[in-house]
Amino acid sequence: MILPYRLTTPLKDEEMAPLRAGDQVLLTGDIYTARDLAHKRIQEAIDRGLPLPFPLKGAVLFYAGPTPKPPHRHVGSVGPTTSGRMDPYAPLLYSLGVKATIGKGPRSPRVKEAQLLHQCLYMAALGGGAALLSLSILSMEVVAFPELGPEAVYLFKVRDFPLTVINDLQGGDFYLEGPARYREGRP
Numbered sequence: 715m716i717l718p719y720r721l722t723t724p725l726k727d728e729e730m731a732p733l734r735a736g737d738q739v740l741l742t743g744d745i746y747t748a749r750d751l752a753h754k755r756i757q758e759a760i761d762r763g764l765p766l767p768f769p770l771k772g773a774v775l776f777y778a779g780p781t782p783k784p785p786h787r788h789v790g791s792v793g794p795t796t797s798g799r800m801d802p803y804a805p806l807l808y809s810l811g812v813k814a815t816i817g818k819g820p821r822s823p824r825v826k827e828a829q830l831l832h833q834c835l836y837m838a839a840l841g842g843g844a845a846l847l848s849l850s851i852l853s854m855e856v857v858a859f860p861e862l863g864p865e866a867v868y869l870f871k872v873r874d875f876p877l878t879v880i881n882d883l884q885g886g887d888f889y890l891e892g893p894a895r896y897r898e899g900r901p
Contacts, residue, residue: 718876724772725813727833733879735886736895739837740874745774745816746857747868749795753803755859756867760806767858768867771811776839778816779864780854789854789870793844794818797836801825808832816877820889829881836881838888850875 716738721729723743733739746768748756759766777797781790797817804815805828814835821829821836829836839847851870858867880888 720874723774724769725774725835726772727813727883730813730833730835730883733835733882734884735879735882735888735891737879737882739877739879741774741837741877742873742875743774743871745776745870745872745875747776747778747780747792747866747870748800749777749779749865750799751862751865752859752867753800755862757803757806760810768869769811770807773812774814774816775807775812776816776870777818778839780848780868781844781864783854787848789848789851791844792848792851792870794839794841797821804828808834820887821881826881826885826887830883830885833883835879835883837877838880839875839877847875 718738718740719733721739721741756766777795777800778792780792783790794817796819798819801822804825808828809832812834814837816837816839818838818841850872852873853871855869856866857869860866
C-alpha cells in the first residue's frame with residue numbers, strides 16, 4: 715500500500731513538488747470554500763481594488779457549499795462541486811497566490827496552463843462522499859459574503875482531509891493517466 719502524502723496549509727512549492735497525479739493526500743490546516751457566486755464576488759472585489767476578507771497567498775480553495783450543521787457536528791455534509799464552472803476565475807486566483815483548488819471533474823486547457831505557470835495543484839475530493847469528508851472538518855465559519863448562504867466563503871479548519879492529486883506541478887493529469895494505469899495494473 716502506498717501511504718498518502720501529508721500537506722499542511724499554507725501550501726509551499728517545495729512541499730507540493732514531489733506530488734504526482736494520482737497520489738493520495740491528507741490535508742491539514744485552513745481551506746476556503748468558494749462556488750460560482752463567491753468567485754464572481756471575489757473577481758468583482760479584485761477588479762475594484764478592494765481588499766479580500768481572506769489571504770490568497772498559499773491558499774487552498776474548495777469548490778463546495780456546506781449543508782446546515784446538525785447539533786452534534788461542526789458542519790453538515792460537504793462535497794465537491796464541478797470545477798469547470800470556476801475555470802473562468804481560476805487563472806487570476808492562481809496568479810494572486812492560490813496554490814491549490816479542490817473539486818471534481820476535469821479542468822480546461824487554459825486552467826491547466828495557469829496551474830503549470832503558477833505551480834498550483836488541482837485535487838479531487840470524494841464525489842458522493844460528502845458525509846465522510848465532513849468528518850475531517852474541525853470547524854467552520856463564514857468569512858465572506860454571508861448573504862450567499864451555502865455559497866458564502868467559509869473557512870474550514872481541517873485535519874487529514876482526504877484528496878487525490880489530479881493535476882500535478884509537472885503537467886500530469888490523473889483523469890487522462892488513470893485509466894491507462896488501471897488497465898496496466900499500476901497504482
